[in-house]
Amino acid sequence: MTAPRYGFLRANALSLSFGGLFLVTLVGQAIAGTADFNARQVTNGLPTVSFLDYVTSSSFGVDVMENWQSEYLQFFLYVFATVWLVQRGSSESKEPGQEGTESDREQQVGPHAGEESPSWARTGGWRTAVFSRSLGLLMGVLFLLTWAASSVAGWAAYNSEQLGQRQDPVSYAGYLGEADFWNRSFQNWQSEMLAVGSMAIFAVYLRQRGSPESKPVGAAHADTGQTG
Amino acid sequence: MGTPTTLRLAAVVLATAALGGCAGLQEDDVARVAGAFEDPGAAPADRCALLAPSTLETLESDESSPCADVIGQLPLPGGAVEAVEVWGGDAQVRLSGDTVFLTDTPAGWRVTAAACQPRGELPYDCEVEGP
Numbered sequence: 001m002t003a004p005r006y007g008f009l010r011a012n013a014l015s016l017s018f019g020g021l022f023l024v025t026l027v028g029q030a031i032a033g034t035a036d037f038n039a040r041q042v043t044n045g046l047p048t049v050s051f052l053d054y055v056t057s058s059s060f061g062v063d064v065m066e067n068w069q070s071e072y073l074q075f076f077l078y079v080f081a082t083v084w085l086v087q088r089g090s091s092e093s094k095e096p097g098q099e100g101t102e103s104d105r106e107q108q109v110g111p112h113a114g115e116e117s118p119s120w121a122r123t124g125g126w127r128t129a130v131f132s133r134s135l136g137l138l139m140g141v142l143f144l145l146t147w148a149a150s151s152v153a154g155w156a157a158y159n160s161e162q163l164g165q166r167q168d169p170v171s172y173a174g175y176l177g178e179a180d181f182w183n184r185s186f187q188n189w190q191s192e193m194l195a196v197g198s199m200a201i202f203a204v205y206l207r208q209r210g211s212p213e214s215k216p217v218g219a220a221h222a223d224t225g226q227t228g
Numbered sequence: 229m230g231t232p233t234t235l236r237l238a239a240v241v242l243a244t245a246a247l248g249g250c251a252g253l254q255e256d257d258v259a260r261v262a263g264a265f266e267d268p269g270a271a272p273a274d275r276c277a278l279l280a281p282s283t284l285e286t287l288e289s290d291e292s293s294p295c296a297d298v299i300g301q302l303p304l305p306g307g308a309v310e311a312v313e314v315w316g317g318d319a320q321v322r323l324s325g326d327t328v329f330l331t332d333t334p335a336g337w338r339v340t341a342a343a344c345q346p347r348g349e350l351p352y353d354c355e356v357e358g359p
Contacts, residue, residue: 045357046317053317159316159318163315164331166340166357
């Protein structure tokens with residue numbers, strides 16, 4: 001069966017919708033964050049700030065970055081974990097017995113690449129090695145960059161708060177040992193791990209007709225790796 | 229993978245450099261305001277004008293007098309600027325005789341707390357402070 005002919009919008013509806021939702025929710029966070037920040041400023045006898053001042057502040061920066069870093073950590077771990085670990089019966093998992101990076105033939109790599117395969121899948125050498133791991137690598141690099149950014153923004157926001165409360169600011173090394181940094185990191189990480197773990201096990205026993213994230217409605221609970 | 233990562237790194241480096249330049253100018257402003265506030269030779273009205281509105285209100289309410297009448301009696305020894313910290317819209321200046329906290333307002337940097345004594349992990353104990 002040939003794929004239907006779709007225009008750009010319909011062919012990219014999923015990424016465009018979530019891209020739009022991301023922008024709407026980011027603006028929502030900026031508006032609510034400005035109000036929340038200004039409420040605390042008034043309590044501390046400090047002047048309120050404009051929307052533009054808030055969205056260019058370290059306070060907004062850390063609130064955005066601390067969430068991004070945990071999302072990329074989640075995907076980084078998920079992409080790598082699902083290579084080696086299985087969940088029997090889950091649509092999120094490979095079949096038991098297929099753990100590992102699989103054969104070149106199964107992965108259509110090198111001489112097994114087809115005419116439409118990406119060129120780096122075919123060429124071999126370091127290009128194929130990098131391309132074969134590019135998804136996990138990108139997620140890992142983005143995690144490290146956003147975690148570093150959240151640590152710098154968090155340090156600036158923490159020191160601004162310290163001064164507002166008539167306390168001394170801390171060094172960057174000092175901030176990495178502060179409860180504020182690890183509280184922010186762990187509170188974001190726990191929710192990501194919960195999400196992945198929940199999804200892996202829920203998908204064994206529950207269905208969502210038509211979603212590629214779910215098994216077919218009539219698939220057995222013990223069937224692994226199918227999507228409907 | 230290469231292009232978006234390289235762009236991100238460049239943006240972070242540029243932003244840090246730009247912010248570093250801005251921070252230098254802000255430190256000068258902050259030090260000047262703190263020094264002028266703590267200058268016993270300056271006119272009382274000028275010194276009071278450097279207080280943040282909420283701090284001025286609290287001071288006049290606590291002392292039951294206009295700021296200009298009482299500022300000369302407050303323990304504000306001032307001295308040479310030893311260290312300046314500026315983070316976002318908040319700042320701290322250590323003078324040889326005092327520690328002063330400031331905030332950025334539409335009218336410029338203003339003093340939120342002065343005549344401050346450190347108390348270890350607790351906030352500084354300040355004679356002049358806001359609500």
